[in-house]
Amino acid sequence: MVKALPEKCRKCGMLSAQQAQALHGTEGDGCWKPSVCYSRRSYARNRDRINQTRSRKRKEGELEQIPVEFEPLSQIVFGVLVVYRQAGVDTPVHAIAAEIWQGQEKVAIVPPVHCSGMVPSQVHQYVGKMLSVLEERYGIKKFASQTRLDPQLCGLRPCPLQG
Structure with missing residues (x-):
């Protein structure tokens, strides 16, 4: 099973990059890792849309598509x-x-x-x-x-x- 995104990262994703670095960087709690945080924050902000798109594409591959001209x-x-x-x-x-x-x-x-x-x-x-x-x-x-x-x-x- 996929590991859930930590609540701390989810909240951090809603901050601007400068705010997140100030809060979690060297002056903050020190958990800021540029190699991970940029993509994780982007995913936290857009996860619902990303997951919905993935799910829709999976389902589209399985279903017959019927075009309707209107x-x-x-x-x-x-x-x-x-x-x-x-x-x-x-x-x-x-x-x-x-x-x-x-x-x-x-x-x-x-x-x-x-x-x-x-x-x-x-x-x-x-x-x-x-x-x-x-x-x-x-x-x-x-x-x-x-x-x-x-x-x-x-x-x-x-x-x-x-x-």
């Missing part, structure tokens, strides 16, 4: 709000972007914009402005979902986090 599904246009921010309740928003999908295909993007220096009301105003443009062009009145990405994945250059 014309209205391919006509549905929706938007996904992409927010670059660290995990946590009150972490600041690093950048915001959006993706526009039609059915199962991405048809357009709103490129990311850094939110450094913006107060929360300004971020909400920008999202409102983005929605008004998307409503005008695609008829999207609200986002279907929101995706959170780590600020380290920000593709904007220059970026305050990238030095």
